[in-house]
Amino acid sequence: MTDILPFLKSMITTSGISGFETSVAKLIEDKWRPLVDEISMSRVGSLHGLKRGTLGGSKNGVATNKRPAAMIATHMDAIGMMVSKVSDGFLHITNVGGIDVRVLPGSFVTVYASSGEELPGVIAMPSAKLLPEEVNGGDVLEINYLLVDTGLMPREVERKVKVGDLVSFANEPMELADEVISGHTLDNRASVAALTVCLEELQGKSHIWDVWAVATVQEETSYLGAYTSAFKLHPEIAIAVDGTFAKGPGANGWQTHPMGKGVGICMGPNMHPYLHKQLTDLATKLELPWFLDVTSAHSGTDAYPMQVTTEGIPTALVEFPIRYMHTPVEAVSVKDIRRAGRLLAEFIASLETDFVEKIIWE
Amino acid sequence: MPNFGNVQLKLLERLCNVIAVSGDEGEVRKIVLEEVKPYADEVRVDALGNVLATRRGRGAKRMRVMLDAHMDEVGFMLVADDGEGIYRFETVGGIDARHLLGKQVYVGKDRTSAVIGGKPIHLMDNGERMRKVPVDGLRIDLGPAGKAKVGDRAGFATQFRRVGPSILSKSIDDRIGVATLIDLVKHSPGNVDLCAAFTVQEEIGLRGAKVAAQYFNPDLAIAIDSTPANDLPVHEGGENITYNTKLGLGPAIYIADGSTLHDPRLVRFLQSVAETESIPYQLRQPGGGGTDSGAIQRALAGIPTVSVSVPHRYTHSPISIARVDDWKNTLALLHAALKRITPELIAKR
Numbered sequence: 001m002t003d004i005l006p007f008l009k010s011m012i013t014t015s016g017i018s019g020f021e022t023s024v025a026k027l028i029e030d031k032w033r034p035l036v037d038e039i040s041m042s043r044v045g046s047l048h049g050l051k052r053g054t055l056g057g058s059k060n061g062v063a064t065n066k067r068p069a070a071m072i073a074t075h076m077d078a079i080g081m082m083v084s085k086v087s088d089g090f091l092h093i094t095n096v097g098g099i100d101v102r103v104l105p106g107s108f109v110t111v112y113a114s115s116g117e118e119l120p121g122v123i124a125m126p127s128a129k130l131l132p133e134e135v136n137g138g139d140v141l142e143i144n145y146l147l148v149d150t151g152l153m154p155r156e157v158e159r160k161v162k163v164g165d166l167v168s169f170a171n172e173p174m175e176l177a178d179e180v181i182s183g184h185t186l187d188n189r190a191s192v193a194a195l196t197v198c199l200e201e202l203q204g205k206s207h208i209w210d211v212w213a214v215a216t217v218q219e220e221t222s223y224l225g226a227y228t229s230a231f232k233l234h235p236e237i238a239i240a241v242d243g244t245f246a247k248g249p250g251a252n253g254w255q256t257h258p259m260g261k262g263v264g265i266c267m268g269p270n271m272h273p274y275l276h277k278q279l280t281d282l283a284t285k286l287e288l289p290w291f292l293d294v295t296s297a298h299s300g301t302d303a304y305p306m307q308v309t310t311e312g313i314p315t316a317l318v319e320f321p322i323r324y325m326h327t328p329v330e331a332v333s334v335k336d337i338r339r340a341g342r343l344l345a346e347f348i349a350s351l352e353t354d355f356v357e358k359i360i361w362e
Numbered sequence: 363m364p365n366f367g368n369v370q371l372k373l374l375e376r377l378c379n380v381i382a383v384s385g386d387e388g389e390v391r392k393i394v395l396e397e398v399k400p401y402a403d404e405v406r407v408d409a410l411g412n413v414l415a416t417r418r419g420r421g422a423k424r425m426r427v428m429l430d431a432h433m434d435e436v437g438f439m440l441v442a443d444d445g446e447g448i449y450r451f452e453t454v455g456g457i458d459a460r461h462l463l464g465k466q467v468y469v470g471k472d473r474t475s476a477v478i479g480g481k482p483i484h485l486m487d488n489g490e491r492m493r494k495v496p497v498d499g500l501r502i503d504l505g506p507a508g509k510a511k512v513g514d515r516a517g518f519a520t521q522f523r524r525v526g527p528s529i530l531s532k533s534i535d536d537r538i539g540v541a542t543l544i545d546l547v548k549h550s551p552g553n554v555d556l557c558a559a560f561t562v563q564e565e566i567g568l569r570g571a572k573v574a575a576q577y578f579n580p581d582l583a584i585a586i587d588s589t590p591a592n593d594l595p596v597h598e599g600g601e602n603i604t605y606n607t608k609l610g611l612g613p614a615i616y617i618a619d620g621s622t623l624h625d626p627r628l629v630r631f632l633q634s635v636a637e638t639e640s641i642p643y644q645l646r647q648p649g650g651g652g653t654d655s656g657a658i659q660r661a662l663a664g665i666p667t668v669s670v671s672v673p674h675r676y677t678h679s680p681i682s683i684a685r686v687d688d689w690k691n692t693l694a695l696l697h698a699a700l701k702r703i704t705p706e707l708i709a710k711r
Contacts, residue, residue: 087595088595090594090595098483098484100463100464100482100483100491101491101492102460102463102464102483102491102494102495103463103464105458105460105461105679106461106462106465106676106679106680106681107464107465107680108520108680108681119525120523120525120530122530122676122680122681122683124594124675124676125458125460125461125676126594126597127592127594129592129602129604130592130594130595130596130597130602131597132597132598135597138494139492139493139494140460140491140492140493140494142492145597147594147595149675149676149683150525150526151525151526151527151528151529151530151683152525152526152527152528153526153527156526171466172521174466174475174476174477174519175475176447176475176476176477176503176504176505176508177447177474177504177505177506177507177508177509178447178505178506178507178508180505180506182466182475182477182505245482245484245485248448248479248501248503249444249448249479249480249481249500249501249503250479250480250481250482250485250499250501251481251482251485253485255485256485259506260506323479323482323503324464324477324479324480324482325482325483325484326482326483326484327463327464327479327482328464328465329464329465329466329477329478329479331477331479331503331505333506
């Protein structure tokens with residue numbers, strides 16, 4: 001087992017804003033290639049890694065060419081920003097995905113310029129005097145009042161940057177105490193890291209089911225990747241891996257869970273109760289620290305689209321707590337990432353020939 | 363003027379990357395002492411922590427010229443331990459709290475990594491999402507097993523960068539003044555006794571400059587600082603008439619600010635030196651704000667004082683931007699001005 005942290009750090013310093021995941025997809029592909037039997041890219045850019053199971057060509061006692069398959073979806077896209085206007089040497093921006101505008105003023109960013117260059121920049125908050133009277137210049141400003149300053153002269157900016165160019169948070173990852181990694185885009189590259197841990201663990205295990213390791217695109221905007229990959233791969237079961245809220249400053253409600261103390265296994269209408277029970281029983285049996293997370297309607301993850309694709313897919317959701325979600329200082333415990341990876345691997349290895357038949361309601 | 367280039371920029375980078383929150387200026391003091399000792403005739407660290415360096419000139423009728431730059435920067439102090447690596451903090455100096463959420467900081471002497479966090483947006487209603495988070499709603503988080511001490515200082519974890527014509531860094535205010543003053547000490551002309559005051563606690567009330575002026579008792583003084591350039595465009599057009607200064611127009615000479623009417627003889631003098639030497643300069647728009655000149659001018663029996671600043675955008679935030687050429691021209695103006703200082707300059711009102 002390799003240390004997953006260097007790979008996670010390289011992932012969160014590689015661009016991959018929703019709809020523009022190519023760079024990070026390449027990085028993940030290189031990492032997964034030796035861990036899977038086949039790897040390919042979907043029509044919309046999701047990464048499909050297949051690790052074949054050992055079950056012979058039969059299913060339900062009937063000869064078949066298709067082994068049962070579990071799909072594990074981790075979205076690789078990131079929230080970010082896009083240039084909406086270039087004027088006076090400054091860039092106006094709009095959001096791609098759910099940006100928390102409160103964190104923007106003073107943030108260090110990279111502008112992926114049409115010229116091919118990566119331009120460093122800072123998000124500027126104009127003073128109240130420069131804003132329309134109806135705007136409360138002393139409070140949080142909407143994104144359309146903020147500007148990106150690249151430090152370049154106006155003429156150079158106009159030559160290099162075009163409307164539609166992407167802007168990403170660019171602060172370097174920071175290691176905090178107790179194996180906590182902090183940075184932007186840990187939602188959801190930390191899940192990709194967990195899935196990578198799962199694939200590494202599976203190298204030494206025998207599993208009879210096929211497993212599709214999938215890095216999906218555009219979760220933050222439309223769930224495009226999860227919908228389309230679940231359709232294409234048509235798995236028997238699907239598991240999404242994503243972040244949930246960690247307890248921390250300002251976050252102590254029922255939705256929050258301690259960071260570094262275990263993985264979340266989510267229940268609710270978005271998840272099949274049988275899969276949920278299997279996962280929780282397994283975690284308990286393995287003495288792997290876990291907590292119950294509940295979501296009463298939409299989980300807000302790839303579990304949602306996968307559940308309703310094709311004729312419906314039994315779906316589960318494995319989570320780890322993230323502090324300061326959707327800020328450039330998201331924080332995740334590497335211990336929880338390893339635990340999530342291990343739980344996924346043990347679950348895959350536990351799947352038996354007749355598992356599909358057991359997925360029933362009452 | 364001596365050559366301007368990598369030597370000065372490397373020094374500025376070193377100065378900007380260390381953290382020296384008001385009252386805890388040790389990291390900058392260390393660099394200043396190391397840099398000025400070989401050139402100064404006398405160096406002392408006073409009771410407040412100011413570095414006071416004197417370099418004497420040669421010949422008769424030398425003026426005692428005090429040059430001042432403050433070593434401190436705005437930042438944070440940890441004020442309470444909430445447990446599990448989470449600390450409450452207060453800001454030190456004027457910081458707009460809207461610049462704090464989601465930023466990285468270094469805490470204490472060992473520069474322990476930490477982040478400033480608050481409630482995630484998903485757990486808020488729409489009204490809360492657009493409301494400013496006050497400082498007491500924010501925490502410095504070192505990670506669950508993280509250890510710091512109440513009283514530790516913290517500063518932004520920004521790394522200095524050169525980008526095209528610009529510098530992107532924290533604490534350009536006033537490390538650019540400190541770097542300027544170090545350069546002036548190294549190349550001080552013979553016609554003056556240069557009294558270099560690297561001061562403390564400017565950001566919390568010009569405290570170091572006051573005692574530095576009282577110690578030096580100079581004939582005249584120049585405060586070297588960095589002033590905001592509020593030169594962004596007006597949203598949806600119109601003219602920005604309250605820009606304070608603009609990037610790229612050269613050193614900003616102060617006429618009047620919130621605390622000081624600068625000595626008109628010195629203001630005119632700096633303008634005429636700039637014009638004679640063809641050095642671009644700008645007049646900072648009269649208005650609020652201030653520099654160490656406010657404390658120096660009224661020290662002792664009164665000291666003729668002027669203030670020169672390198673403009674920068676995004677003051678007291680994690681990343682400010684200044685133009686290399688503005689700094690170069692500020693250095694050129696001050697080198698040229700020092701050489702021309704004579705007793706006649708302030709002989710008459």
